[in-house]
Amino acid sequence: MTVSIRRARLDDVDFVHTLTTHEDVDPFLAARRDRSREALVAEVERSDADPEQFGRFVIEVDGEHAGTVTYERVNERSAIAELRNLAVHPSFRGRGVGIEAARLLQRHLIRDLGFHRLQLEVYGFNERAQAHAERSGFTREGVRRSAYRHADGWTDGVLYGFVAEDLDDEPQSNT
Numbered sequence: 001m002t003v004s005i006r007r008a009r010l011d012d013v014d015f016v017h018t019l020t021t022h023e024d025v026d027p028f029l030a031a032r033r034d035r036s037r038e039a040l041v042a043e044v045e046r047s048d049a050d051p052e053q054f055g056r057f058v059i060e061v062d063g064e065h066a067g068t069v070t071y072e073r074v075n076e077r078s079a080i081a082e083l084r085n086l087a088v089h090p091s092f093r094g095r096g097v098g099i100e101a102a103r104l105l106q107r108h109l110i111r112d113l114g115f116h117r118l119q120l121e122v123y124g125f126n127e128r129a130q131a132h133a134e135r136s137g138f139t140r141e142g143v144r145r146s147a148y149r150h151a152d153g154w155t156d157g158v159l160y161g162f163v164a165e166d167l168d169d170e171p172q173s174n175t
Contacts, residue, residue: 001061003100005108007047008056008068013040015065016058025087028126033085043070052113059088059101066092069105071118079116081109086120086129102136110164117163123148124156133160137168 008016019025020035029035040056047056052073059067067088071081083105088098109115120138122129134140138160146154 001095001097003066003097003104004060005057005069005101005104006060007051008044008058010041010044012058012065013037013044016040016056016068019065019068019087019089020085022087022090024090028123028129029085029087057105059097061092061095061097065089066097067101069101071105071109073115074119079114081113081115081118083118083120086132098132099136102132106137106162106167110167115164117161119159119161121157121159123150124158125150130158137166138162139166 014037017035017037017040020029020033020040033039043054043056046054054070054072056070057068058065059069067086069086070084072084074080074082083102086098086102088101106118109118118138119141120133121144122133124143130140139162140158141161142159144157144159147157148155
């Protein structure tokens with residue numbers, strides 16, 4: 001099984017739209033995100049136009065669409081990128097696809113684009129995403145208590161960080 005990541009293209013929009021609106025994926029993504037097809041087209045165009053600021057990526061397994069992830073530069077001076085919207089299609093879960101994709105993205109962002117720090121936040125109820133973050137090398141840094149409305153109540157936001165010094169010495173590949 002070969003996992004790779006690449007910048008999304010316009011011909012990937014239908015896959016990304018279907019994935020991010022899937023009933024087993026949508027509840028775990030940021031509620032405020034516009035998941036319309038038009039918004040995804042704009043993200044792909046932005047990713048092409050300003051790749052050091054923003055990126056929408058597609059995750060592939062042996063050349064087949066398997067997931068998606070985005071990043072955005074949130075601090076230029078300190079070279080910080082925030083990772084968002086990691087989603088792996090349910091048919092690819094349980095095989096380490098998301099972990100390998102996260103590691104590929106870490107290497108790309110740090111080695112190729114010069115970021116020093118990567119960060120992400122997941123809902124407190126999303127135990128699978130928390131385990132994924134830790135298995136892919138992120139360090140749990142804190143909790144925003146009752147930070148987000150969810151269903152009929154509030155949920156925490158769990159914060160994770162990864163810095164250049166955390167990167168292993170493996171050569172970069174598959175991007």
